[in-house]
Amino acid sequence: MKPLKDAQLGAFTFFILKTITHPRLCQYVDISRGKHERLIVVAEHYETSMSDLQKQGKPTSPERVMQIAYEVLEGLEFMNKHGMVHRALSAHNVLMDCKENVKLAKFGFYHMTDHGADVDFPIGYPSYLAPEVIAQGSFHPSDPLRDEAPLPSGPKSDIWSLGVLLFELCAGRRLLHNIDLSERLKFILNLGCMDDIVTVLAEEHGCLDAIKDLPQNVLELLRKCLTFLPSKRPTPTQLLSDPVFSGVSCLYTPFQKPVRLFSSSLRCAHLELPEDISDICNDDDDNFLSERTIEEVYYLWCLAGGDLEKELINKEIIQSKPPICTLPNFLLDDTTVTLSLCQLRNRLKDVAGEAYYPLLEDEQSSMPQSNSSNELSTTVTLPLIIRERDTEYQLIRIVLFDRLLKAYPYKKNLVCKEARVDIPPLVRGLAWAALLGIEGDIQNKYDTIDKDTPIPTDRQIEVDIPRCHQYDELLSSPQGHIKFRRVLKAWVVSHPDLVYWQGLDSLCAPFLYLNFNNEALAYACMSAFIPKYLYNFFLKDNSHVIQEYLTVFSQMIAFHDPELSNHLNEIGFIPDLYAIPWFLTMFTHVFPLHKIFHLWDTLLLGNSSFPFCIGVAILQQLRDRLLANGFNECILLFSDLPEINIQACVRKSIELFHCTPKSATYRQHAQPPKGAGDNGYVSSKTMTYSSTDYQNLSRADLCREPLPLSDLKAEVSPRISAEDLIDHCGLSLVGLNKRSKVGKFKIIAVDIRGAEDFNRGHISGSINIPSSTAFSPEGELVQCPTTGVLQNYRGRVIVVMSNVMKSATTFAAHLVKLNFPRVCILDGGINKLKLTGLLTVPSPQI
């Protein structure tokens, strides 16, 4: 692997190149933008190339020539299918891998530079240029005569270059090597007047005999390639099926596109197991790293401290001049000075490879259940930031996730389980897709959506995209904007009942960033994410949904942090003023991408009420400042949210989530449940309540019932369902509770009915504080044994119940005023419990 260095204007078409994979093409791996518009391209590379064959100085055997020709053509054909032309074919761009197979390097160069228009230097090598390419002229920026770039070249110009290359191989010497550049070009142009170009070339280079002696099919091939007129010259596709290759083509099997993770065809359809399994084991003697894909290796190389720019500087490829020397004297336009260094390569240090190789071996022996290894378990305890920088750890995680994802959806549960530990950044895109449960042939679905026809929302999308996460170079690139537009339009078009609200762009950003090369997956993820977390948020009239959401949020603040809630309510700093962008964009509008990733890694595991906890966690991080400030300062503070420690925020929100009764975040407008077990790990915490647990009660009876918005708004504390109360109080009907005990917390049930009612029947363990006598006129809690209990157990969940909801609400509001945390109200009051038979009459002595 070597980086190939080119300095040029940013051409972000590169990212398409990354997706092009073919055994005859060198895989592109990465591009990085350095200072001053330098681009560094990282690609697969091999040591040997055709020029090594040439250096041997003797003709290559005709059979080998045919093989090479065939393999090059395979590569070219594949490129043409993707609308690309090589244009820079030359002896040192045709590489050989260790199995002596051809690999075309720099195949995307012409495409990447917008057919050479983006760079100052011409693309291609003089001796190999096809006549029509020369005739179309070169574009030179300082040339006042030509203002526009020459026309793009077609696939047939590569055939000419290939012809020259093959000729060189046959002749065993380089063509036109010693002639002056402009003479060389003239010579090529003059070939048009010749009848037999091959003979002319051979005569010119004094190798007529060698050429004459070539087998007929090789000569035929050379003639076909070196046809002067493009219209008579074959295309790669035509040439591949030409009879000259009849002896060679049978050796090759056509390339099969690897099946994508999400497609309708069977992924194992072409899987063939070798007859003897031990063959595989013998193979990997010492180099496990080479088994991994080049992306993974590169990623690890970077983690291991690789720095492209440094490497290049060390090898003196980037020769930067002190900036003061290059200051332009006068600027009329935004001229940029580009250093153009072309054709330089560099070798990476492969030291890093050995450093993490033994662990891989270790890893492979204990493949799918990796957590056993000792070293790993210590790393797991380290903060996420460190883990993400830890080469060995990442290697192991990547290998693990790679395996799990390959087995998706079969291993979906395991993916969820591992995702709770962390998600390696390299596979985050796919891992998220797995967590969101993407299935099916998404590419086909995406293709059938009309993303081109103008729609009324276009204008708004156009306005929003250039403002969305533009600090990121991927998303701010022209290519990024195009993809953004396409994905957003696809979503809007395919969801006719929903509309584009500002914020959707931010929501799209993380998916697009992670799946930059796979718009379909980005679209699919977004389409799965929105109904799960933002159900109906994008309705044309979404006010009822959002209002309910915000009300529940403010109840959650009161539930978890009454002091803060009291303060915010006092100064009138209600969630409507700051939290709408938080929830509408699931925090993507307020955090930079790298923080969003960490936040969403957890969010995607939670259910739709998890965002409330994140919101509360953010407020709690800013608690001191909020408490100290008045309305104006708070508005200012939130208009430009200060840095949030996202790790702490995630931890806090998980904590908050665990001590929130499930029904407290009940929303009338939430997504109707689809069925059991669809909520990731949350489902293990708050298991779906199957009605069989409570014999004669139907589930609906004990659930929360929808409230009108105005009533909901009037309540400070959340309501919880009788079901939750029963669950958490540990009450059950005669030992029939079979559920696991996870997720239980201490509850104090406060019965605020009059003592008389209380004595007539109440829940065991509940305390009686009659509302009529509980509070002094100043609003303080009147001292008495039962209120003492309440004080002592501060911090537990307090469930206020009454037979009149109104009084329970007021009572709870009073408690919140007194800064009692975790106050909630029993939905439906005591009456709901009457049916359960859980009310008991206490023994008289107490």
Added chain:
Amino acid sequence: MKKNKGKSGDADEKEFVFEFRAGKHNCVLKVPLKFPVHENVSDLHGRLMLLHKIPCYIENELKTSLSNFIESETILDYDREAELALQKLTTGDVDVNQLTNAWTRSYMETTLEHARPEEPSWDEDFADVYHELIHSPASETLLNLEHNYFVSISELISERDMEIKKLLERQAAEMKKVMHELGNTLCDQDVNTVAAQHFKARQVLESKWTSELKQVTCIQKQEYQEWVVKLHQDLQKSNNSSKINEEIKVQPSQLSEPTDSGSRMFEEQPQLEESFTIHLGAQLKTMHNLRLVRADVLNFCKHRRHGSGGEKLRRLQTALSLYSSSLCGLVLLVDNRVTSYSGIKRDFAIVAKECTDFHFPCLEEQLEEVQQVVLYARAQRSSKQKEQPGQEIPKNGGDEKNKNVERNPSNILPGEFYISRHSNLSEVHAVFHLCVDDNVRLGNITARDPAIMGLRNILKVCCTHDITTITIPLLLVHDMSDEMTIPWCLKRAELVFKCVKGFMMEMASWDGGISRTVQFLVPQTISEEMFYQLSTLLPQIFRVSSTLTLTSNTDG
């Protein structure tokens, strides 16, 4: 299924024809396609399926036929274009020699393989040498040497000033005498003659001094550069560096002369200054430093004698970063002539000449060069304009201004700027001479004003050329006048603050958010009260970063 080659009449649009059977009906789908086709074939296919409600059983058939059609037509287009180009050569429409020369030139100039090896340039070599030395123990010596040169120049200058002053006094006395006699023995004619004589004498004296100064600076520069190169060679030759170090250390004592703590010390008016640290960016935040300074603009340039409060350190700082990638820039507001005869330009030129520039050409030469470029660029631009008569110049497109340019092509327009490089100024490496007109003195300029756009372009240059500290005149004026009332100042300051904030946010996407320092300069004559009003305005516009509170339980 039949493919129909489009009518050759329209080169760009071809019709794709697809026939299929649906039940008993023969259906024909005709799609006009623009060539070359830029859109994705799958997308196009999907759209066709949707739009024409094509039955799904021919989905794949349509797809292959569509992509085959596009492929073959594209190849045909390529062939046609290619052969057209070849034909032009044979018919002689395009000259072969010209063509090949163009190719050769672009190869020679841009690719390493064909280019001649880069000639070692004296400037860059000297830059390397100097950069190395200034970061070595020899820096002290270098600075002292520079300072000594500076002292000798300033002595010369003061001598010159004295002599000119004397001459002027003498001439004034003479003139007084003559005036006294006017009407008695002498007539107007005689007065004129005397005045002309005086003027001539003054010119002679001035030019004598100018040439002398020039000569001295030339000698100094040469001596200095030779000395630096020699010192570097010596240092490299000797392996025993400690010895050299001693040698170097001895030198300063010889060179340094008693600091004259007297007459020429600058009586500095209290310089007011306030610093802010800000965060910019909606999601990803970058930190920058802002400073509001009340000072004279030339304070950043003026060289002072060593010994006056940290002057030497400041000088060292500037010298150390001269060839680094964190340069300091200054925006100087000038009129539309590229000269140094009047106003602030003259003052600046005097300051720039007080000390020899050992690294870069002197200011006059640099301005000369700029002037050449301006003329060339104007010529280019007007020839472009003639070629495309329909188009107006988009930049600064006002007709009035264009007329102005036509009148004098050597002038520059408001919003344009030129850059001069200096190694001899106290705190600045690069000076942006931003052209402004009288509009900036009025109250009603907008964010689209050429001066503001000029600031934007300056900031862009800062990005591309590693200028990390830039000083900007906040009010876009260097001197205060009567019409600049308090409301005027506040309005102007707000505009500039807001615009600079916008530009800085834009810069983050150009260079990936490098932290920089922006100094806002207000004229010396502004009142203290006004200064504090401005310093309260700044944090309202820029979000000042709040203190980071570290608590023990936030283990990240």
